[in-house]
Amino acid sequence: MATAGLPWWRNRRLIPWLVQAGVGLAVLVLVAFLVTNLVRNLTAAGLLLSWSWLDNPAGFDIAETWLPFDAGLPYWRGLLAGLVNTLRVVVLGLVGSTLLGTLAGTASFSGNALLRSLARVYVEVIRNVPLLLQLVFWYFVVFLQLPNGSAAIQIPGLVLAKSGLYLGQPELVNGVWQASMRVSVEFGALLTGLVVYTGAFIAEVVRGGVAAVPAGQWEAARSLGFSPLQTLRSIVLPQALRAIVPGLNSQYISLAKNSSLAVACGYTDLYSVAETTLNQTGRAVEVVLILLGSYLVIDLTISALMNGLNQLVQLKER
């Protein structure tokens, strides 16, 4: 070796390795300390992790579930029903906020001054008001003010009433609306709140992405006779996607996490079920671990999908 004559502390290959090993060791010691500490304290408090309670009957009801659930079913079924409720609002929220965000983001490039300023006002107002307040607003001020019965707001194929939102062919039977599909106003308020809030952030991401496309692209398209809408759809947006997708990823993840504010408007999501479970069982550590794990898995899944999409839209060097 060329470094044979050097003392070890001047060995350029050994030193980085030693530093890494040292840091690694320090991390290991810290983790070991935290784990032993946790186990010791939990043992002292008689709270060693146990999961058998998951099989006990839950004893509480959930208002609105896709998975059938009643109070006689075990806790894990309740948590699962809560998870499905969370996923339902997250998936619909992702679709809705993407549509709204793309609309608002592209509207800020519109030649129409009214449309442009509407988009700006929407983004600025929504981005700067806390989401929790917005959810309370949508629920108590908007959705709970809906009239009931025949006074309900009727749009062909959709009825908005305080007793719920009815889709399909709603009809009034004995003063009560009935339809093939019904969602609660709680769900409606949460979904609206999340879509409107996340949509404002996505609008900014889209605006940034579109602005990143060189002005020459617009001009070239125009000289070729493309209309502004055609330019946007066929030339600018495909190129803007490269800048949009990474930013979109973090907005999607935020939406999934923000869905845990559901309890503010009475919707029973995973967090709400977990909180009830925690109160009934006193298994705080286990329930929090389940919560952490669930949201982690949801967010990592979104991330993985978005990273795949990101690779698809990147420039391919050949």
Add this chain to the structure above:
Amino acid sequence: MALLRRLAAALPLLASLALVGCASDDGTIQSQKLSAIKARGSLICGVDGKSPGFSFVGPDGSYSGLDVDVCKAVAAALFGDPTKVDFRDLNSSERFAALASGEVDLLSRNTTYTLSRDAAGGNGLSFAPTVFYDGQGVMVPNASGIKTLKDLAGKPICVETGTTTELNLADRMRELNTAYTPLKFQTGDQTYAAYLQGRCVAVTSDRSQLAAKRTSFPDPAAHTVLPDVLSKEPLSPATVNADPAWADAVRWTVYALMQAEEIGITQANVDAKVAEAKASTNLADLRRFLGVEGDFGQQLGLPANFVVQVVKAVGNYGEIFERNVGTGSPLKIERGLNRQWKQGGLIYSPPFR
């Protein structure tokens, strides 16, 4: 590596040894909590804060109510001064975590005494004597025409999450084989707001809570509490299981309120009673109770005359009840089960001896 591992294992032990409570100098009782509170100079008490008659913040920022008076009684027992309390508002889902983490010393927040909350394998609380025997009820608007639980079939019912109420409702409705929609909210404010907005045709909680909340409705007379009683709800103050000496101090402070009522000691006559006890050595029971003789206070880690301090500060149990929730208050709740045992109620203090 072995050395490191041993070090890692030893560190928490060292830390704990450093933190474990020391025996008090005079060798009387050992309680981390009691010494911590005394060193701090004030009691931290977890209350609801939004429940008229039980714990409510007035326009001037001062707390009042039955639960609040229990906190004040404990502060008076410790310091001879009922104002040495810091109140923390807790919602029903926060309360046990706040107590377990030591954020509050005492939880006096209309909490139902249940097995799973008491058990070491459950929430691990230690309950003081019940200060209010309650039962769960259902409130509906008069206009709804609902008379019994059966009428609630298929209807949405508002309930606060993290309460025994939520479970009792599920149990009773299952027994009646009646489907319903539970709408759960995290705070009482949200629950009652949704009810008043007409999202639910009924709201369920402890009957005393319903009576209390109704007083703050725009039109209290338009709402009725159904006669059905869904459950037993003994509302009790609570401390953590891990500190029995502190739990005993709280327990006997509450008993002192009840005993004082039983033997007719009131805020007004407590000084006269002390004089009477000091004058006559024949009144042994009274002398021990008021700390003129004996060492009851010391046994609990409290001042010898803690009973006198408590009654002087907040009165006896009956006075507290009447002042906050009784027929003279806006809540107008009858004593009912909360009468003294000699009047056929459940308020019963074990002997002070």
